[in-house]
Amino acid sequence: MNFDLTEEQQMIRKMARDFANEVIQPRAIEIDTTARFPEDIFKEMGKLGFMGIPFPESEGGSGGDTISYALAVEEIGRACGSTGLSYAAAVSLGASPIHQFGTAEQKEKFLKPLASGQALGSFGLTEPNAGSDAGGTKTTAKIEGDEYVISGEKCFITNASFAETIIVTAVTGKDERGKNIISAILVPTDSEGVTITSNYDKMGVRGSDTAEIVLDQVRVPVTNLLGDEKEGFKQFLTTLDGGRISIAALGVGIAQASLDKSLAYAKEREQFGKPISSFQAIQFKLADMAMEIELARNMVMKAAWLKDQGRPFSKEAAYAKLFATETAVRAADEAIQIHGGYGYMREYEVERYLRDAKLLVIGEGTSEIQRVVISRQLGLR
Numbered sequence: 001m002n003f004d005l006t007e008e009q010q011m012i013r014k015m016a017r018d019f020a021n022e023v024i025q026p027r028a029i030e031i032d033t034t035a036r037f038p039e040d041i042f043k044e045m046g047k048l049g050f051m052g053i054p055f056p057e058s059e060g061g062s063g064g065d066t067i068s069y070a071l072a073v074e075e076i077g078r079a080c081g082s083t084g085l086s087y088a089a090a091v092s093l094g095a096s097p098i099h100q101f102g103t104a105e106q107k108e109k110f111l112k113p114l115a116s117g118q119a120l121g122s123f124g125l126t127e128p129n130a131g132s133d134a135g136g137t138k139t140t141a142k143i144e145g146d147e148y149v150i151s152g153e154k155c156f157i158t159n160a161s162f163a164e165t166i167i168v169t170a171v172t173g174k175d176e177r178g179k180n181i182i183s184a185i186l187v188p189t190d191s192e193g194v195t196i197t198s199n200y201d202k203m204g205v206r207g208s209d210t211a212e213i214v215l216d217q218v219r220v221p222v223t224n225l226l227g228d229e230k231e232g233f234k235q236f237l238t239t240l241d242g243g244r245i246s247i248a249a250l251g252v253g254i255a256q257a258s259l260d261k262s263l264a265y266a267k268e269r270e271q272f273g274k275p276i277s278s279f280q281a282i283q284f285k286l287a288d289m290a291m292e293i294e295l296a297r298n299m300v301m302k303a304a305w306l307k308d309q310g311r312p313f314s315k316e317a318a319y320a321k322l323f324a325t326e327t328a329v330r331a332a333d334e335a336i337q338i339h340g341g342y343g344y345m346r347e348y349e350v351e352r353y354l355r356d357a358k359l360l361v362i363g364e365g366t367s368e369i370q371r372v373v374i375s376r377q378l379g380l381r
């Protein structure tokens with residue numbers, strides 16, 4: 001067994017860390033307080049090849065692997081949860097399904113601009129009445145001639161206001177048992193009948209765009225169907241498995257940021273004539289944070305490695321997502337505690353970590369749903 005990163009993986013991590021420290025970190029407070037999506041940062045990330053890390057060069061990507069991509073998400077998330085979330089959603093949800101299930105023409109037309117950073121992708125699965133139970137999708141896509149006519153409503157969709165394409169899930173028919181067939185369809189956002197509004201006032205990840213989408217008789221060519229019409233449900237479960245690795249990596253990033261800030265503060269802050277880091281109560285908090293972060297990171301790396309090996313990784317992705325995101329919430333909470341009253345103030349940033357981390361135990365399958373996934377893997381029904 002070898003726990004060392006390859007030279008290329010180390011290089012990508014360093015590049016992401018430098019970019020996060022120099023470009024993103026100085027803007028993190030502003031991105032949160034203005035709740036404005038940092039479009040310029042994404043343009044730069046595109047130029048540097050971040051948007052296409054896990055895709056081959058022939059598809060406009062940088063030819064890296066899932067491990068390198070997870071390392072980049074961690075580093076970016078360490079600086080800014082909003083940027084980290086939009087990054088993870090663009091790559092894992094907006095672009096990855098096209099890489100995995102798209103035809104050569106779809107890759108040329110839709111994936112290349114996403115992977116090379118010229119456009120931003122988005123994935124519309126959730127609906128007002130279909131969240132954890134995505135099988136309850138109500139959006140429909142009916143074939144008329146050589147077009148799909150799509151109608152329905154999606155909510156909480158990351159990046160949609162800035163995206164050129166959205167992968168939308170919709171009911172396209174019924175199977176032999178009378179159950180809805182759900183398919184994935186590529187919808188250009190400039191299609192007639194698409195309305196995207198971004199009015200959510202969020203607790204955290206405030207600079208990540210989150211939008212509502214109304215699809216009113218939207219017509220797209222049938223060639224925009226992604227993958228197999230009948231396998232759409234399975235396809236998005238596979239997409240979410242991959243996405244969970246990146247959300248887990250984002251959790252590790254926020255947890256690491258919480259530890260970094262807490263360690264520095266604990267050494268500097270004096271009470272009772274000594275640095276608070278000399279109190280065992282504070283030391284034990286820091287020790288627990290460091291241990292959990294290491295365990296979470298190892299699990300993220302294992303899930304990413306399995307994916308890179310082409311081996312099953314669904315259970316490991318759920319372990320990683322569940323543990324790393326709950327670690328992020330705990331670490332951010334403890335970081336505030338270690339900072340005392342100052343931690344409650346925006347300027348010290350740790351309160352933002354907690355608000356951002358809380359999204360991670362909800363999005364891409366809540367913690368409860370991760371436990372459902374793990375239970376199924378244990379053969380429980």
Ligand SMILES: Cc1cc2nc3c(=O)[nH]c(=O)nc-3n(C[C@H](O)[C@H](O)[C@H](O)COP(=O)(O)OP(=O)(O)OC[C@H]3O[C@@H](n4cnc5c(N)ncnc54)[C@H](O)[C@@H]3O)c2cc1C
Nearest residue numbers: 123124125126131132156157158210362363364365366368
């Ligand atoms: C900021 C943000 C960004 C998002 N980005 C996207 C995106 O890009 N694309 C997209 O498609 N969606 C996105 N989502 C939606 C997100 O994936 C859903 O919010 C999430 O899956 C939960 O669905 P829900 O909100 O409908 O909650 P519900 O499904 O209504 O869940 C409510 C509660 O019930 C629990 N629960 C539900 N079912 C079960 C069960 N079987 N067993 C035990 N407990 C259960 C849940 O865990 C939760 O605690 C985003 C959400 C947010 C907030």
